Amino acid sequence: MQRARIFRLESYLDHLAELKLAGRTTVTSEELAGRVGISSSRVRQDFIYLQVEGKPRSGYEIGELEMLLYSELDLLHEKGMVLIGCGNLGRALIFSGIWEHSGFSLKAVFDNQASVIGSVVNGLTVRHVRELHSVVRSEEIVAGCLTVPAIAAQGVVQMLIGAGIRGIWNFAPTEIKAPAGVVVENQRLEQGLMTLSFAMKETRAAPIRPDLENYVHDASSS
């Protein structure tokens, strides 16, 4: 599962940032493996793929690792993105800090409601979707973030693809269709809830030990 590998790389980045914050400059495969919850050989194999070399005894350079992970995930290459759908979810994303080191830069925001068009959200003026095509073309936008209702999703996808977009981050709770060559990353929030529901059923009988010593880093994510 290639996806599993990407999640590991993202998780490494997380922990490296934490270690760096603690003043560390190197880390061993063993320590990182412990934090992420995998074996140290898995970590070393991932690092070999990244072509980073470690040193026996001291481990790997945190700064070098971060650079190579950024590069592998293409996070330093800022790609232009537009967001369509300026409702609560759209606004939440616009104001959030996720754009930093994400590989994307939010360049424009669209909606089709007269009540929000023209308003300024975190420095971006909300435009009418009819301007989508020309903005995508003129500002070299390559990706779109879809925070519209499910019913409107496929229509906007068509517009985005017609304008030449190459990637879609979809929050609409519906399957969208896109031609081969256009990447779709679905962020199906309701699946997170269902997964929690299942997991809670599985552990229903387990006792809780709310002593702080029992606290563990939980690495589950989606």
Add this chain to the structure above:
Amino acid sequence: MQRARIFRLESYLDHLAELKLAGRTTVTSEELAGRVGISSSRVRQDFIYLQVEGKPRSGYEIGELEMLLYSELDLLHEKGMVLIGCGNLGRALIFSGIWEHSGFSLKAVFDNQASVIGSVVNGLTVRHVRELHSVVRSEEIVAGCLTVPAIAAQGVVQMLIGAGIRGIWNFAPTEIKAPAGVVVENQRLEQGLMTLSFAMKETRAAPIRPDLENYVHDASSS
């Protein structure tokens, strides 16, 4: 990867709903496999685990499958949930349709900002977090949805656990610690963005063929 299985089950539910909407009452493992993008034997093995029986020639009963999937994911057993953090993201979730058939029922909403406390959001009055403990206890709440800033996350987790909660749906962009026995489902949005960044890098060279015939269901999700 147990997580992969859960995602398959959720995906089956998705496609079964779609088939049902189209008036269908049965489906073969082959057809469902094609939609989800896996082999028919994987589907049949999943169904054996659910103890559902199909019939040669006609396949499986959609209604029966749905019931068993709901039951396996515990989606019919409505568990009380509270949401903490009534910002844009919190509001987006409160107003969203994800709660239906999710296994959870949103019972109360909390914040610590005087400006929102007392206001009504989709029928729920925003309360001060200091009431969290008593509400969780008196309304038999078992899970919490965390839509607070990263800096506040661990503090709220402590309150939730102190009040006896068993599951946390975490949207705060930080790792939170919880004792064994408390399920944490992280919804790290920034990871979705990074995954899109990586995927777009991988397909950068591929040509786009925006003919509608090329459109495919994209089953990626997180």
Add this chain to the structure above:
DNA sequence: TAGATTGTTAATCGATTAACAATC
């Protein structure tokens, strides 16, 4: 030097697919 940790290959594990007799 001594020994902790890397780089790398082999062994293991689990998940997925192939195959096919049973059967509606």
Add this chain to the structure above:
DNA sequence: TAGATTGTTAATCGATTAACAATC
């Protein structure tokens, strides 16, 4: 009946871990 599809076992595949000589 004929044949499509199930239920289930065996084969395959890929991912993870174990192991250990090389080395800083």
